[in-house]
Amino acid sequence: MAEKETDKIRKTALQGKPIDDLDRKILGILANDATVSYAEMAKTVGLSAPAIHERVKRLRTSGVIKRTIAELDGPATDKPFLAFVHVEAAGWGKTTGLIEIGKLPEVEEIHSVTGDTGIILKVRMRSTEAVEGFLWRLYDIKGVRGTRTYVVLNTHLERGVQAEFTPELEEGDHLK
Numbered sequence: 001m002a003e004k005e006t007d008k009i010r011k012t013a014l015q016g017k018p019i020d021d022l023d024r025k026i027l028g029i030l031a032n033d034a035t036v037s038y039a040e041m042a043k044t045v046g047l048s049a050p051a052i053h054e055r056v057k058r059l060r061t062s063g064v065i066k067r068t069i070a071e072l073d074g075p076a077t078d079k080p081f082l083a084f085v086h087v088e089a090a091g092w093g094k095t096t097g098l099i100e101i102g103k104l105p106e107v108e109e110i111h112s113v114t115g116d117t118g119i120i121l122k123v124r125m126r127s128t129e130a131v132e133g134f135l136w137r138l139y140d141i142k143g144v145r146g147t148r149t150y151v152v153l154n155t156h157l158e159r160g161v162q163a164e165f166t167p168e169l170e171e172g173d174h175l176k
Contacts, residue, residue, distance in 0.1 A: 019064060019163070022047065026055055027064070027163030034068045079106070079124045082152040083131060086117035090143040097141035106134060117148070 019027070025045050029036055038049040038056070045052065059065045074080055089095060098119055102110050109122035125131050131149065138144050 017058070017062075019059070023055060023059060023064075024163040024165075026052060027059065030056070030065070030068075031160060031162055074124050078126055081125045081127055081131060082155065083123050083125070084150045084152070085121040085123060085135070085138070086148040086150070087119040087121065087138060087144060088116075088146040088148075089118045090145060091118075095141065095143050097143070101137065101141065104134075106130070 022045060026041060029041050029044060038052040041052045042049045047055075056065070074082060087098065089098065099110070101107060101121070106123050106125050107121055108124055109120075111120045112118065113120050123131070123134060125134065135147060135149065138147055
């Protein structure tokens with residue numbers, strides 16, 4: 001039986017061994033600072049450096065760790081203007097044109113969403129004039145009916161996926 005086309009929807013990671021608490025600790029350290037040595041992680045986690053190396057290798061192979069990147073500062077790269085653009089499009093909203101717009105370096109994220117909009121874009125640009133030009137490009141894409149742009153005034157937290165879980169509340173805990 002042929003594998004079904006899924007429009008490149010991500011498959012569940014770790015076909016095989018699920019991640020455990022030690023993996024989550026390692027992932028937490030790497031998510032905070034990917035330059036930490038295996039020896040430093042070993043001291044924190046309580047394993048040997050070779051054991052940490054093997055776990056990281058398995059996490060990479062399985063797709064839990066997708067890539068290691070440098071996190072850039074927007075203003076320092078002359079892109080101080082951050083905005084979220086909600087795109088209302090005909091139909092579901094995922095069109096070739098909207099996906100192609102992701103090739104522009106100003107587009108950091110593209111999300112299909114539920115609600116009163118179909119696509120949310122996270123964009124970082126040099127100026128309001130650059131945003132205006134970007135919006136003109138969007139309106140040139142077939143099927144785009146409207147946009148709502150939300151300008152970020154200040155960012156209080158911006159980070160990637162975290163491996164840890166928040167402890168679940170017991171009944172009545174929310175009242176405390």
